Amino acid sequence: MSNISSSLPVSTNDAKPNPNFTRRTANYHPNVWGDYFLSYDTSFEETNDQNKQFQLLKEGLRKVLVSSTSKNFSFTLNFLDSIQRTGVSYHFQHEIDGVLLEIYEISTKDNNIIVLEDDLHQLALLFRLLRQQGYRILPNIFYKFKDQTGKFNERLANDIQGMMSLYEASQLRIHGEEILEEAYKFTHVQLTKSLTTQLSPFLATQVNHILGQALHKGIPRLEARHYISFYEEDPSRDENLLTFAKLDFNMLQKLHRKELSNVTKWWIKDLNVPTKLPFVRDRIVEGCIWTLGVYFEPQYSLARKIIIKIGSIIAIIDDLYDAYGTIDELEVFTNAIERWDICCLADLPEYMKFCYTTILDVFEEIEKEMKNQGKAYYIEYAKKEMKRLVQAQMTEARWLHCNHTPTINEYMQVATVSIGYPVLIIISFIGIEDTTEEILIWATSHPNIVIAAITISRLMDDIAGNEVHIR
Structure with a gap:
């Protein structure tokens, strides 16, 4: 598939309506969290002393970072x-950009x-840090670690830190980089x-983790939590960091x-979705975790609040079309979304009125937030995509x-x-506050990176859903 069309098929010419179609329910399991997150205990807010300590540590680390390249190259990396x-790193992004530029030069x-000595860990770490930053670093440097037979030298397996760094560097390979393909296979086998063998508990835990989860594919907060535990056991750790x-x-x-x-209160108390729409999935907690990955x-x-609410709306729509609405009700609802007018409310069945007004x-809430930034018209881009979503759901319902x-x-x-x-x-x-209209125009023009991301997500979702169905 090379494109995602804005016009979707709306009818099927080679099929007949199913006379036995009845209202369906998916019987989703209840929210396992219940009302656990409904309240928030403000007694755990930071004190002035904690905030002061935080700022002092931050300034100290900033000074170490900007002066690090004048000390020791390995230390800096x-x-x-x-x-x-x-x-x-989000606290020091400007400083990191400058340090990596200096390192690159x-x-x-x-x-x-890369022109450096033969330390595997240092080279692999340097390669990954620069490529993560967007520098078009070539992987040729890793050929020096091959033996006369053209394979990676087996003696490298004794350098566990170097092997872990090479393994993570190889995760950033692109098509055609055979040396990194070989590095990935070699390090995966050797680390496994x-x-x-008799690895220390500290190293064994790290090896287990990186084999199970690629660094750049992990949820940042979870990866940070894992690494803080590792770092706490590292003899070379920086106590201030x-x-x-x-x-x-x-x-x-x-x-x-x-x-x-706040969003749980909106879902349970303000909207009362579990009672009004019992056929809908209640996955607010999962949705919030997904949003933290963004x-x-x-x-x-503010951006997280907006995206989790829209994500919850999409879940309602998905269950409406996939698991509950009749074909006639869905046709009316689809037309109402297309018109985007509160006057359409009178044509909808009672439960759909709640969905529609929500x-x-x-x-409207998002539009008001954007109006405060002078960008109220941005919401039109989202409305257009929402209409496309509903049309696609309607097409599948017709199928x-x-x-x-x-x-x-x-x-x-x-x-x-x-x-x-x-x-x-x-x-x-x-x-995002500094988003421009040019970005929205680009994102809605179906660029290749968006097409690829959506295609991968669709296929992964289908594979996971099929595995559940098979069980």
């Missing part, structure tokens, strides 16, 4: 890595090839074998919990009603919209 892994030639990381993690966790409490930093609090109210089996091309054209990610992508940009 490891310090940068620890700052990023502990989840506090020192350690590479004009053709983006190392778990059967460790203390700062713990303070930062706890402060952010309190903010995230407060946000979760952005966790404190400056994106959608309109949430979008089911008419016993129509779509071709793979038909299916992917519709299913990559019905999954809801096109809406969420636009909403994730709208909530």
